[in-house]
Amino acid sequence: MTQPSAAVAACLSAQNSADESTLPSNHPLTESQARETLIQTLEQAADAVVVIDANNCVTLFNASAEALWGYPRADVLGRNVSMLVPRGIRAQHDQYVGANRDTGTNRIVGTSREVVIERIDGTVRWGSMSISKVFTAAGVLYTAFIRDVTNEVKRREERRLLSLAVNETDSAIIVVGPDGRTIYINDGFTRMLGYQLDDMYGKVPSRVVSGRYTDEKTLEYIGERLAARESFRVEILIYDRSGKPLWIQAVVNIVNDEYGTCRNMVGVWTDITNTKMHEVLQQKALNAMAREAPILNVMLLICLEVERIAPEIIASICSVDQDGRLWTLAAPGLPPEYTKAVDGLDAGPDMQACGVGHSGGKLMVFADAPEDSCWAKFKEPARACGLAQAWSHAIRSSDGRVLGKLAFYYRETREPGTLHRRLIDVSLNLCALALEREASKENIRRLAFYDSLTGLPNRGFLIAHTESLLANAARTNNTLAVLFLDLDRFKHVNDSLGHTAGDVLLCEVAQRLKGCLRALDFVGRLSGDEFVVVLSPCDAGEATALCERIMAELQEPVTVGSTTLRPTASVGIAIFPQHGHDMNTLLLHADMAMYQAKSAGRHRFSVFTPELNRVAQDRLKFEMALRAALQADQLQLHYQPQVRLSDGGIYGVEALARWHHPEFGVVPPDRFVPLAEECGFITELDHGILQKACRQLSEWRAANIVIPHVSVNVSPTTFCDRRLPALIAKTLAACGLLPRDLVLEVTENVVLDNASGGLATLKRVHELGVGLSIDDFGTGYSSLSYLHRLPVDELKLDKSFVRELESDEGARALASAVTGIGTSLRLTIVAEGVENDEQRRILQAQGCQVAQGYFFARPMPAAALTAWMQSRAREAACRNRGLGDFDWAAQTDLDQAG
Incomplete structure (x- = not known):
């Protein structure tokens, strides 16, 4: 290890800046004193001092070095200096120092550089280090002086990052002095607007x-705001160096010194051209739609916002109607004379030429418009309005349909810029959304107020609209007529031909009704096959005349599939104000009159009278009573025998419904059966009668009462029900009867009406083996050409013929003709209403096989018929023992006595 004195000597030689003021000038120090003084000076130095020898070992490590690295000097002295080097670069450090030492270069000596200091705890600081090389008797020493510059490095890095952030941001930053003139702009300002600092320096930015x-x-x-030295935020349209417009949001903040005096103003400008459209234009338009603003208001808002964002544009929005013509919805910047030239433009070739058919739009300079194009007609109006060119686009729905046209007009010839293209994109989407939404609203309105099948107004709209007509009629002292129309036997069409056919018929009726109306008349569909016609103004005479015309028009043939129908209707008429002052009352009274017409035989009309109110109340009461009777199974069956004229034997019995009501008394079938049919529960009535009759026949069979079959009348409505054959088969099986035990009686009109489906049901029932009888034969529109092809077993001669047999030669001739027809077709003839022996004799002479009527027996309950049959059997047995031919007079006396 190098001696401290050598290290100190080296430091003395190397550090010329040592503080010599601490050495007394009049008392020279000895070498030992000087060394001690220098050691104290180095120890007290603010900078870290590290001395290493030629072997890179540390020979001096002062207190500041200890504080900087965190190592105690005892752990450092004598050790390789690489321990003070960050771990990641130690290998490179040793290689670098060795190479410089071996080559004798001084690249690490005499220079000042910043180095990373890795402390013992792993934290990092920065130091500014300078190294001196000293030659001593003991060898070469290197003295390093390291100043802690960590805070300076941090501040410098912060300034670098701040400068980077300022210059790399997309926002434009500008700094002005207290006078409002530019002193600094960032790189973002140059990128956004194209201006350099030289262009802006000393100028007012705005x-x-x-x-x-x-x-x-x-x-x-x-x-x-600038004059008042107040911070603010604003949106404004500006222009870059090339003249391109853009919208910015400028945020300006005031920078004051410690005395509150304004030193600078800093502005941050953000390009909001896109967000201006999306957040402002789009938001305002969507809010207007959400508030259910009218479509014209929404389109006007879009045009005004476009013109505010890009004032050089004049915006126009047109719609395309159902006939394919353009109509202006909004064009606030266009003169009226120009929009008049646009309105009514043909949606065919004209629209293609004007750009509506082009997906990318069409840019047209009016002066260059070809003479054969639609633009040619706009040359003069455009010139008069100061318009140079137009850029039009098709507004399309989500499925590609053309809904309208969006056009941008310019006062000068120019190519649309990026801002304009973005405006087009946003505006087209908003226009399409608004127009499709309007179409949806219209569709919803139609669903709410119009019948979806016929397109006629529904009940709600009908009543609301008619109330306004009534108010107007009251003000003008006019009369008004309400016609309540109900199709006759419409249910038969649905049941036989299906609901699709019924829908076709309803639509045809709706069109015919509309074709009969005058200019101010009105027609709507209530429900099902019920329609209401409002005639305004109209008195009773005019109403009846028009009603006759409507009924005649409705009766014209209509083809539904392969079937030709002749629809008829029953119509009731009510007059305002005689029959009511509000629509609900008029509808009620017209409905009453319609039922009166239907009860009179259908295909008629009736005008309301006050008497109908009482009739309607009675009818409603009667209807409720009948419905309750059906639900409680209060209807009874009486049975009338059918007798063979050849031998007096029982041919069968006819089941006849009877109803005894506590209030109404005995109600005849010709009253409650038509009511059941009108009210819609005739099928329920017929099914109940059918099941009761079959059960009763089964009971008679169990009691050994010999009755060959039971006949049941079936209404036209029930007979057209496709479910009837299955119900019959199920009922017969449940009662243990055979199909031949049952005969169904139907009118000839039903079986001859192929459109109603009666003939199809007739064939299916016959295939079961059930007997079929045509009731009241001869009273309808008989067709002999059909009769021989019908799968029927018997004909019933109507009692109207039988009643006049004795006195009317024509009646005898008709009866004979019917009997002859039936006999030739091998059909059994059953005569109804036989009341005396002379009628019986005539019929028998004409060849009639079977008869029924009061002459033989009245209709009677099942128990009475049982007793009648038993008594008749006993008397017949006695007579057969002594008599040859059947004695009708004797038998009649016995029957009446029984």
Whole structure:
């Protein structure tokens, strides 16, 4: 180890800057005193001092070095200096020092450099180190003086990072003096606006970047804030060095000294051209849509915002109507004479030529417009309005349909810039959203107020609109007519041809009704097959005349699939103000009149009278009573025997429904059956009768009462129900009966009406083996060409013919003709309403096989019929023992006595 004296001597030779003021000038020191004094000086030095010998071993390590590295000097003295070097570069350090020592160079001597100090605890500090090389008798020594510059390095790094952040940010930063003139700009300012510091130095920034459309009021506001030395934030349209417009947000802060005096003003400018559109234009438009603003207001807002963001633009938005024509929705900057030239533009070739059909838009200079293009017609209006060119784009829906046109107009010829292209993108999306939303609102409105099938107004809109018509009629002292129209037998169409056919018929009826209306008339669909026509103004005479026209128009043939229908309707008429002062009352009274027309035989109209109120109340009460009777199974069946004329034997029985009500008394079938059909529960009534009759026949069979079959009348509505054959089969199986034990009686109109589906049901029932009878034959529109192809077993001669057999030769001829037709077709003829023996005799002579009527027996309950059958059997047995031919007179007396 080098002796301390040698190290001190070396330090004395190397450190010329040692503080000699501590050495008394009049008392020279001895070498020992000088050495001690120098050691004390080095120990008290603020800088760290490290002395190493030629072998790189530390020979001196003062207190400041201990503080800097954190090592006690005892751990350092005599050891290789590399222990003071950061671990990561120790190998390089030794190699570097050795190479310089071997070559005798002094690259590490006499220079000052910053080095990293790795402390014993692993923390890092920075030091500024200078090294001196000293030649002594003991050899070469290297003395290093290290000053702790960690804080300086940190501050310098902070300044570097701050400068980096300032210059690399996308924001433009500008610093002005108290006079408002520029003294500094960052690199971001140059990148954003193209200006260098030389361009801006000593100038007021707002004057340099202002342009044609920079808002003067905003500039005044900026000047006021700067003069008042107040921080502020503002958005403004400025121009870069090349003249391109952009929107910025400027945040200006005042920098004061410790005395509160303004030293500088720092502005940070951010390019908000994109966010200006997305956050302002888009937000305002979306908020307007969310507030349910009218479409015209939304489009006007978009145009105004576009023109505020880019004042050099005049914006226009047009829609395309259902006929493919353009109509201006908003164009606040365009003169009215120009928009008039645009409105009504054909959406065909004109739209293609005007850019609406182009996905990328079309830029057109008016002066260069070809004479054969749509733009040619705008040359003169554009010139008069000071417009040089237009840039138009198609507004498209999400599925690609053209909804309208968005156009930017310019007062000078120019190529649209980046700002304008961004505005187009944002505005097109907003316009498409607004137009599609408006279409959705219109669709929702139609769903809410219009019938989706026919397109006619629904009940809600009908009543609301008619109330306004009523108010107007009351003010003008006019009359108004309400027609309540209900299609006849519409359910038959649905049941036989399907609901699709029913929908086709309803749509056709709607179109025919609309075709019958006058200019101020109104038609709507209530529900199902019910329509309402409002005639305004209209009195009773005009209403009936128009009603006749409507009914005639409706009756014209309509083809549904392969079937031709002739729809008819029953119509009720109510007149304002005679029959009511509000729509609900008028509808109620027209409905009552319609039921009156339907009850009178359908395909009629009826005008409301006050008497119908009482009838309607009675009908409602009667309807509720009938519904309750069906639910409580209070209807009974009576049975009327059908007798063979050849031998007086029982051919069968007909089941007839009877209803006895506590208030109404005995209600005849010709009253409650039509009501059940009108009210929609005739099928329930028929099913109940069918099941009861089959159960009763089963009970008679169990009691050995011989009745060949039971006949049941089935209404047209029930017979057109496709589920009827399955119900019959299920009922017969449950009662243990065979199909031939049941006969269904239907009217000839049903089986001959192929459109109603009755013929199809007829065939399916016949395939089961169930007997079929045409009831009231001869009273309808008989078709002999159809009759021989129908799968029926018997014809029932209507009692209207039988009643006049004795007195009317025509009645006898008709009865004979029917009997002859049936016999030739091998059908059984059953005569109804036989009341005396003369009628029986005539019928038998004409060849009629079976008869029923009061002459034989009245309809009777099941128990009475059982007794009647038993009594008849006993008497017949007695008679057969003594009589040859059947004695009708004797049997009739016995039947009546029984």
